Amino acid sequence: MPYLLGIDNGSTVSKAALFDTAGNEVAVASASAETLYPHPGWTERSMEALWQTTAQAIRAVLEKSGVNPRDIAGIGNTGHGNGLYLIDRHGQPVRNGIQSLDTRAASILEERKKNDIQGRAFPYILQEFWPAQPHALLQWIKYNEPEAYARIGNILLCKDYVKFRLTGVVTSDYTDMSGTCLLDNVRRAYSRDLMEMYDIPELFDALPPLAQSFEVVGHVTREAAEATGLAEGTPVVGANRTSVSTISPQTGLYVNSLMGGYFGPEMKFAGLDKIIITGEAPKLVYLYIHNDKAELRDASHLQGKGTRETAAILTKELKEPKLQVAAIGMAGENRVYTASIEHYNSSAARHGVGAVMGAKRLKAIAIRGTKDVNVAHPAELWAKSQVKYKEIHENPNAGDPMAHDHNESFHVDNFAWGNARVRRKGYWSKEREERWVALWKRIRLRDTSCYNCPKDCHYLISYPGRSTYHLKCFNKLTYCMAAFEEIDFNYDILGLTTEYGLDGFSTPQILAFAMELYEAGILTNEDLPGFPEGNRERFFYLLDMMVHRRGMVGDALAHGVWQAARIIGRGAEEYDHNTTKKVEQVPLKLGIVNFPFFLMYCTGEKMNITQIEGSFPQAPIKLEKRIKFVEKWTAAPEKFKKYFMEWEPRQHMPIEAAVEACDWNETMHFVDDAIGTCAWLSSFRGQFGGSPPYHIFNLPEIITLASGIDMDPDKLWEIAQRNRNLLRAINVRRGLKRDVEKPPEDHWAVRDPEMEQKHLDAYYEFKGWTMDGIPTKGRLEELGLGDVAEDLVKRGILTGDEVYIKQEIPSLLEGK
Numbered sequence: 001m002p003y004l005l006g007i008d009n010g011s012t013v014s015k016a017a018l019f020d021t022a023g024n025e026v027a028v029a030s031a032s033a034e035t036l037y038p039h040p041g042w043t044e045r046s047m048e049a050l051w052q053t054t055a056q057a058i059r060a061v062l063e064k065s066g067v068n069p070r071d072i073a074g075i076g077n078t079g080h081g082n083g084l085y086l087i088d089r090h091g092q093p094v095r096n097g098i099q100s101l102d103t104r105a106a107s108i109l110e111e112r113k114k115n116d117i118q119g120r121a122f123p124y125i126l127q128e129f130w131p132a133q134p135h136a137l138l139q140w141i142k143y144n145e146p147e148a149y150a151r152i153g154n155i156l157l158c159k160d161y162v163k164f165r166l167t168g169v170v171t172s173d174y175t176d177m178s179g180t181c182l183l184d185n186v187r188r189a190y191s192r193d194l195m196e197m198y199d200i201p202e203l204f205d206a207l208p209p210l211a212q213s214f215e216v217v218g219h220v221t222r223e224a225a226e227a228t229g230l231a232e233g234t235p236v237v238g239a240n241r242t243s244v245s246t247i248s249p250q251t252g253l254y255v256n257s258l259m260g261g262y263f264g265p266e267m268k269f270a271g272l273d274k275i276i277i278t279g280e281a282p283k284l285v286y287l288y289i290h291n292d293k294a295e296l297r298d299a300s301h302l303q304g305k306g307t308r309e310t311a312a313i314l315t316k317e318l319k320e321p322k323l324q325v326a327a328i329g330m331a332g333e334n335r336v337y338t339a340s341i342e343h344y345n346s347s348a349a350r351h352g353v354g355a356v357m358g359a360k361r362l363k364a365i366a367i368r369g370t371k372d373v374n375v376a377h378p379a380e381l382w383a384k385s386q387v388k389y390k391e392i393h394e395n396p397n398a399g400d401p402m403a404h405d406h407n408e409s410f411h412v413d414n415f416a417w418g419n420a421r422v423r424r425k426g427y428w429s430k431e432r433e434e435r436w437v438a439l440w441k442r443i444r445l446r447d448t449s450c451y452n453c454p455k456d457c458h459y460l461i462s463y464p465g466r467s468t469y470h471l472k473c474f475n476k477l478t479y480c481m482a483a484f485e486e487i488d489f490n491y492d493i494l495g496l497t498t499e500y501g502l503d504g505f506s507t508p509q510i511l512a513f514a515m516e517l518y519e520a521g522i523l524t525n526e527d528l529p530g531f532p533e534g535n536r537e538r539f540f541y542l543l544d545m546m547v548h549r550r551g552m553v554g555d556a557l558a559h560g561v562w563q564a565a566r567i568i569g570r571g572a573e574e575y576d577h578n579t580t581k582k583v584e585q586v587p588l589k590l591g592i593v594n595f596p597f598f599l600m601y602c603t604g605e606k607m608n609i610t611q612i613e614g615s616f617p618q619a620p621i622k623l624e625k626r627i628k629f630v631e632k633w634t635a636a637p638e639k640f641k642k643y644f645m646e647w648e649p650r651q652h653m654p655i656e657a658a659v660e661a662c663d664w665n666e667t668m669h670f671v672d673d674a675i676g677t678c679a680w681l682s683s684f685r686g687q688f689g690g691s692p693p694y695h696i697f698n699l700p701e702i703i704t705l706a707s708g709i710d711m712d713p714d715k716l717w718e719i720a721q722r723n724r725n726l727l728r729a730i731n732v733r734r735g736l737k738r739d740v741e742k743p744p745e746d747h748w749a750v751r752d753p754e755m756e757q758k759h760l761d762a763y764y765e766f767k768g769w770t771m772d773g774i775p776t777k778g779r780l781e782e783l784g785l786g787d788v789a790e791d792l793v794k795r796g797i798l799t800g801d802e803v804y805i806k807q808e809i810p811s812l813l814e815g816k
Contacts, residue, residue, distance in 0.1 A: 003067050005230075007077035009054060009158050011035060011043075011099050016057040018065050018072075026067065029060035036096060041103040044096040047085060050158070051165045051227075058228040069231040074216070075166065079159030081179055082130075084137045087164065089153035095145070097158065098137055105136035117197050124184045124191055135181045135198045142200060155182075155206050166228075167218025168389065172208040182207060187462070189445040209446060209456075212321060222382045232382055240264050240451040241676040242326075242343075248351040249359075250337045250560050251582050253605060253731045256673060257353045259326075260450035261346035263367065264676055266324040270369025281361040284333075288318065289367040299363040304330060306499025307342035308467055314366045327364035328354045329501030331547050335359055336558040338506040338584075342498060345448045345458040345470035349503040350608050351583070352560075376708030384705060388693060392454055397689035398681050399455030400473055403447065406437045408477065417481045419512040420578035420587035420744075436487045443491060450678065457680065466495025474586075475504035481587070482508035483515075483535045493539065500547050505608070506560060506584040511542045513561045513575060514553065522570045527553050560584065578744045583607035585744050593748040594619070595652060595759050599662040601743035602760060603773070605731055606669070614684035615668045615692075616640060616661040620647040635686050635695030637812045640664060652755075659763045668696065670720040675703060696812060713812040722783040725767075725775045729788045732797060738773045770802050778804030 003026065008015045014033050018026040031053040036044040062069060083102065086094035098104075109129050112118060118129055129136065134155060142149045156164065157180070160172045177183045184191040190210075195201045211217050225232035242264035245256040267275070270291050277287070286299040302310050311325035324343065331339035332354035339354030340347045348354075357363075375381055392398050409428035417424055443463050447456035448470060459471040471494065479497075480490035497507060515538060517523040518531070525531055528545075532538050545554030556567040562582040565572040578585050580601055586609055596616065597609070604612040615635070620626075630641045643657040653661070668683035672694075679685070682694035694702075700711040728736075741760065764771055768779030777800045780789035792798040 002073035003065075003071055005058070005061070005072050005075045007054060007058070007075065007159075007162065009033070009050065009077070009079035009162055011080050011101065014050070014053040014057045016054075016061040018061050018067060021073070027061050027065035029057050029064055031056040031060070035099065038096075039104070041106075043099040043101045045099060047093040047097045047161060050097060051162065054162050054165075055224075055227040058230065062229045069225075069229060072230065075220070075230075077159050077162055077166075079157065079162065081157070081176065082133045083158055084134045085156045085158055085161040086148070086152050087154050087156065087161070087170075088151045091153075091164070091168075094151045094153075095141075095148045097161065098132070099158075100132045102132045102137070105131045105140040108136045108139050121181065121194060121197055124186065124194055125181045126185050127179070127181065129181060133179075133181050135194070135200070138200050138203060139198055152203060152206050154208055155203065156208060160208060163217065166220055166224045166230075168221045168224075168386070169218035170208050171211050171217045173213045173215075174210050175213050177210060183210075187445075189462070192441050209448070216322065222379070222386060232378070239676045239678075240453065241672070241678060242267070242348070243673055243676075244341060244348040244353045246351075246353055246356045247734075248353075248583075248607075249335070249355050250352050250562075251607065253581070253734055253736060254727060255351040255353075255605065255607065257341075257348040257350045258611070258673065258679075259341065259343055259346040259348040260453075260678060261324075261344040262451045263324045263326050263343045263346075265451045266367050266369050268369065268373050269371055270367055271371045272367075272369075275365065277360060277362060280359060284361050284363050286314065286327075286364040286366060287362060289365070289369075290320075291369055291371055302363045303333065305363075306330075306467065307501045308469060308499060310364050311344070314364060318366060318368075320366075320368045323366050323368050325364055325366045327501070328357045328362075329499050331355075331500045331502050332358035333363070334547060334549055334558070336502070336547060336549070337560045337563070338503040338510065340501045340503050342501050345460075346450065346472065347501075349505070350606070350611075352503075354501050375706055377705040381702070381705040384702060389452075389454055392681060392693045395691060395693055397685055397691050398693050399685075400457035400680050401688075402473060402476060403455075403457045403459070406433060406440070408433070408436070411474070411477055412481065414588075415477075415481065416587040416589045417484055419482070419516045419575065420509060420585075420589065421516075423589060439488055439491070453678070453681075455680070461491060461495070463491045463495050466492065467499055469495055469498040472504070478504050478508040478587075479539070482512040483539045485536055485539075489536050489539075493543070496540075497543070500543075502547070505586065507543075507546075509578060509584045509587060510546065510557050510561055510564070511539050513564070514542050514557055515539075516575050517568065517572055520571075520575070522568065522572050522575075523553060527551070577746050580742070580744055581605075581607055581740050585609065585747075588747060590748050592750045593752060593756065595655070595658040595755070596661040596665070598743055598756055599658065599759055599763050600665060601747070602741040603662070603763060604666065605727060605736075610684060611669055611679070612666050613687065614679065615665050615686040615695075617644060617687045617690075620644075620649045620651070622649065629690050633690035634697070635690065635692050637664075637696070638814065655759055655762045658759055659766045662763065663766065666724065667717060667720045670723050671696070671699065671716060674719065674723060675699070717812060718783070722785065725780060725783055726785060726788060728769070728773075729775050729780065729785070729792060732774050732792070733795065736773070738771070741773060766807070768804050768807075770798075774798060774802075776802045776804040778802075778806070782806065 002021050004019045006017045012033055013030050015030040017028045033053045080100045083098050083100045085097040088094050154170045157176055164170055178185050190207050192204055195204045220230045220232050222232045240260050242259050243256045248255045270289055284299040284303050285296045288295055288297055307327045307329040310327040314325055315323045326341050326343040335355045335358045337352040337355055340349035341354050412427050413425050443461050445460040445462050448458045448460055449456045461471050462468045479493045480487055532541055546557040549555045549558050556564040561576050561584055562579045565576040600612040606612055626645055647653050672679050672683045677694055682692050685692040696713045700713055700716050703711045764773055769775050777789040777798055793800045
């Protein structure tokens with residue numbers, strides 16, 4: 001029978017009460033908490049003593065009730081209002097907690113009254129100040145305890161600190177924070193303006209993430225379980241990816257598009273490893289899954305709705321506040337080839353997967369899971385995950401650096417603007433950075449993470465006139481650079497394209513491509529009636545045409561650049577210069593060809609270089625830096641350390657090294673895809689700093705602890721190779737040939753066609769493929785894919801007599 005545990009931390013007593021799910025009281029226990037009075041008007045309590053009395057009350061109620069801790073389905077906690085409980089960046093108390101009867105900050109409020117701070121703040125906070133609220137106490141600490149102020153990592157209330165000790169998660173809720181005067185109660189978001197008024201602007205990022213009072217925000221840690229007698233949970237940090245696999249409408253090839261957020265974990269809590277959708281519905285529907293129940297429901301009321309709007313409607317309609325929704329917008333409904341599937345702060349955006357959902361007339365998948373997740377070795381996995389969580393939090397080379405780095409000089413000066421045409425060296429300046437950051441401060445509500453990850457890689461943006469949306473990765477710049485506009489344009493148009501559900505890499509290039517065609521006279525005013533004058537207005541005009549497939553041009557653009565160029569004709573093909581295998585690539589224009597990247601562009605079937613590169617550094621560096629890099633490069637097999645140490649600036653790597661670097665890069669992405677780990681914590685981040693939290697040497701132990709499967713680095717490598725060759729065989733069946741294995745035509749200014757083909761030959765040979773890029777029968781059989789080999793022979797794709805020379809590859813553990 002499931003039970004619910006309630007915890008209440010008042011000023012004098014910590015209480016724990018146990019109820020059954022019908023609301024009947026089962027047992028109650030309490031422990032006294034000492035209040036400290038260091039000075040007149042001060043009321044404090046030791047934060048450690050607060051935790052100990054709470055743990056004592058929980059242990060007592062469990063003992064009194066005789067309930068098995070595993071039967072406790074949920075824990076809710078509350079505490080006295082306001083006051084202040086501060087922790088540093090390592091989760092340690094900064095000073096004693098301050099209770100809600102404290103009056104030390106009364107003088108602060110008197111001073112604010114003189115300056116009409118109360119009057120200026122009231123339209124935001126809708127209440128009167130009082131001395132024990134955090135805003136006043138924080139200003140008092142700033143003036144009177146500067147050393148303590150400098151150590152502040154997070155600002156918590158009483159119940160938030162207890163929750164932190166139970167789960168290790170820093171969070172608060174809208175209800176409690178609404179009474180602190182730190183929250184803009186009109187916008188239901190923290191306000192930098194308020195923090196400026198209170199003279200504590202530097203603490204804005206110390207404010208805790210906010211959740212609804214009914215949301216599950218964490219799980220009991222092993223340490224808390226030992227202290228309280230509760231049962232512990234066992235999540236793995238950063239393992240939250242969902243892979244959407246289908247045939248791409250752009251390429252006709254089998255692809256997988258990835259998204260983070262909460263959808264994948266919710267599938268597991270519903271008892272699912274995968275959802276397979278075949279056929280198409282006769283009318284628009286959505287799929288609702290609740291544990292073992294799955295049903296298709298009418299979605300006619302959702303037709304034309306935006307992606308976030310759809311999620312909000314379904315959450316309310318199904319009365320499931322923890323519902324996880326993956327939805328398409330108008331672009332998906334109209335089968336635009338760059339349509340995305342949007343979910344909370346993430347999206348499966350590449351390859352037109354949203355168009356496939358639209359073709360199936362599937363508006364959304366809404367899922368809720370409340371089951372346990374079975375783990376082979378929970379205690380050991382939990383211990384490992386706790387260490388890893390802290391490591392990831394403190395690792396500057398983990399997560400998305402663009403989320404918190406406001407110096408965009410590298411991207412705006414080196415990436416290409418417009419239709420991936422020109423670089424604008426010297427564009428970046430201190431004045432521009434200050435202007436961009438000022439706008440970001442005004443419109444950013446908060447940062448968010450994916451499930452069980454300490455890295456807050458996404459912004460929640462509220463731009464005037466747009467629905468709120470989450471900003472992801474390089475989307476921060478793609479539209480403004482494509483349109484030669486300022487950053488405000490990017491924030492503006494993303495509010496619309498997120499609701500439409502569009503890939504933020506391809507779509508800006510498609511619109512810039514159309515602009516080039518107009519400037520070249522290939523598209524005319526007859527094709528674009530009422531075409532506006534300014535770039536900003538023209539982008540919105542073209543976006544509307546593309547999403548709604550208006551006229552010949554709108555319909556052509558909905559197919560992506562490669563196909564649009566051929567539909568439009570009139571010489572438009574010459575302006576298709578940044579696609580590989582018919583898919584728009586990252587807008588880069590570089591100098592001399594880089595052979596590992598040449599191979600990744602040519603042979604990768606993910607169609608996006610950021611989903612292939614990452615383990616091996618992009619370019620050589622000076623010797624002293626190389627030595628330091630390699631010394632801490634625990635993620636690298638020994639041969640790659642050797643290759644990197646021998647790679648001198650302004651020189652090419654040997655062909656063997658370039659081939660194996662490409663192979664390592666793609667293999668680690670196949671590992672991540674197979675187990676759901678985030679590439680920002682693994683395969684993509686090794687090239688920056690050489691210290692990704694997850695790599696080929698530590699992932700096997702985690703897989704073993706979670707699944708019970710005996711795993712080591714060599715076995716994991718072989719599994720990834722098997723997946724890679726299976727994918728290749730599928731796409732060879734679908735027509736993939738060597739003649740399309742090439743990078744964007746002007747990606748590098750200086751090319752070496754003869755050496756490029758030698759590298760491609762060497763790569764195919766290393767992979768055990770024919771010179772046409774087809775996996776040989778011998779290689780497929782070696783990987784346990786004999787049935788796939790037989791199928792290729794039956795189809796006449798292979799003869800079965802192709803030469804395959806097995807390579808003796810040493811164990812990855814050699815030299816470790």
